[in-house]
Amino acid sequence: MAKNIQEYTVDEAWEEIEKNLQADPKPIEGLNVVYQYDITGEEEGTYQLHLSDGKAKVEKGTPAEPDCTLQMGASDFKDLLVGNLNGTAAFMSGKLKVKGDIGLAIKLESLLRKYDTSQYK
C-alpha cells in the first residue's frame, strides 16, 4: 500500500491514476477532454488520458487528437502527479512543456490536487 510514487513504473502510475479517477469521478464531472502525456528520457512513452462524462480512461499511444499535450521526464511526471512538484514552477523552469490549450493544463493541475495523494508520498 504505502509505496512512494517514484517506486512505481510509469505504466503502474497510470493504472493508479485510472483507479483513483474512477473511484471518485466528482472532480472530473462535466469534462470532455483528451490530455496527452509525452514522457521523455527513461521510460519514454506516450499516454492519453481521456476524460468524458465523469469517466476516465487511460490509453497508450495516440488513439485520439489531444486537446492539450504535456511533455516531461518520467520522474518529474510522477512528482507532478502527487503534488511533490508544482506544475507552474515546473513549467517556468522548463521541466514541463505544454502544447495546445494552456488553460486545460492549469485546470488539470488544480483537478489533480482534489485527490488525496498522501499514500504515494
Place this chain on the structure above:
Amino acid sequence: MISFQLSDHQQQVKEIVHWFAENEMRPISMEADRLGKVPDEWLERINQLGIQLSTSSFGGDKQKSGSGEKKKTERQGNRLAVIASEELGWGDPAIALTLPGPGLGGPPVQSSGTPEQKERFLSIFSRDEPPRWGAYALTEPDAGSDVSGIRTTAKKVEGGYVLNGQKIFITNGGRASWVVVFATIDRSLGRAGHRAFVVEKGTPGFSCTRLAHKMGIRASETAELLFEDCFVPDENLLGGEEYYQAKASGPSGFRVAMKTFDNTRPIVASMAIGIARAAYEYTLDLVRREYPKQGSFYHRASELLADAELDIEAARLLTWEAAWKADIGQPNAKEAAMCKAYAGKIALDVCAKCLELLGPIGLEQHIVEKLYRDAKIFDIFEGTNQIQHLVTARQLYEPHGVRV
C-alpha cells in the same frame, strides 16, 4: 552572437503567462481597480495554483538535466522574468504587483541574505499555505530618490537592533509577512552606515499606519509603515554582521539597495511595456474597425500608432539587453537605469496617444483610461526618471573621472 529569437522555453513562458493575464487577470481588472483591492478569494485560488511573483521561480542556474549528466545551462532568470512581467503588465499591473510571493523583497534576500536567512524567509511561500507576501521598504518622507538621506535609525543593543522611523509608499507593506527595511546605524557615516533588516509582521513596535489612495494601480496595496522602538534580532540583519564587516570600506546597505535595483528595474520596465502594449493593441484594433480607411484622420491615427509601436519595441530591446547582461553576470546598472527611464516614459506617452485616438469612449470606466492612470507610477517608483538619468550619467562618466 546577437539573437532575438526566443528559445522554446522562453516562448512557452510568454504564452502561459499571457494566457494567465488574459483569462485570470483581465476579467477582474476593472473591478479590482474600482474596489481598490484584489479580491481575497482570487488571491487564494491563484496561490493554490502555485502562481507567485518571484524572480527566483525561474530556474536555469541550478538546473540539472534528468539523466544526471551535467549540462552547463546559461542563467536566464532575468530574461524569463522580463518576458513574464511584460505579459503581467499587459494583464493588469496592479494585480501583478499583488500576486503572492516575496515580490520586490525577494531580490535583496536572494542576493544578500545568508543561506539560513534565504531558507527562513523564502520558504514560507507555498501553494499549500495561505497566500503570503514579502515587501521592500526604502522610501521615507524625506528620502526616496536620495537613498543616502534615509533617517530610519537602527541602534545596536544586546542581541539585535532597535529601529525607529517611518517608511512610505511600500507595496504590499501591510499584508507582507516580512519587510526588508533599510535603516542607518549612524547618519554621519553616510551610505556606509546603512543596514538592511528583515522585519517580520507582528514584531512589537512595527505597524502599518495607513494605506494610500492613489491615481493609479489602485488595486495594489501601498502602505505607510511605522517603527517605534522596534526590536529586530541580530539574525534578521540581512547578510549578517560579517557581510558588513567584510565590506567595511564599501557602501554596505546602500549596495544591497542598489543591487536590488539592477534586478528589479528591468522587471518594472517590462511591466510598463506591457501596459503600453495593452493600450496600443486595444487602440490599434479599434482604429482598424472604426476609423475611416483614408483621409487625414486615418493618416494621423496611423502616425500615432506607428510612433507607439516604435516606442514599445525600442523600450523592449533596452529592457532585454539589461536582463541579458544580468543573466550573463555583467554589470548592468546603466542598462537597468536606461530601460526603466525609457519604458516608464513611453508607457505614459503611448497611453496618452491611445486616449487621444479613442476620443470620448476612452475616458469613462475604460481600460485605456485605467492603463493611463496605472502607467504614471512606472515613471516614478524603483527610481524616478530623473534618478535613472543620473545613474546612467554616472555610469557613463565615472570611467573618465567625472563625478556627476
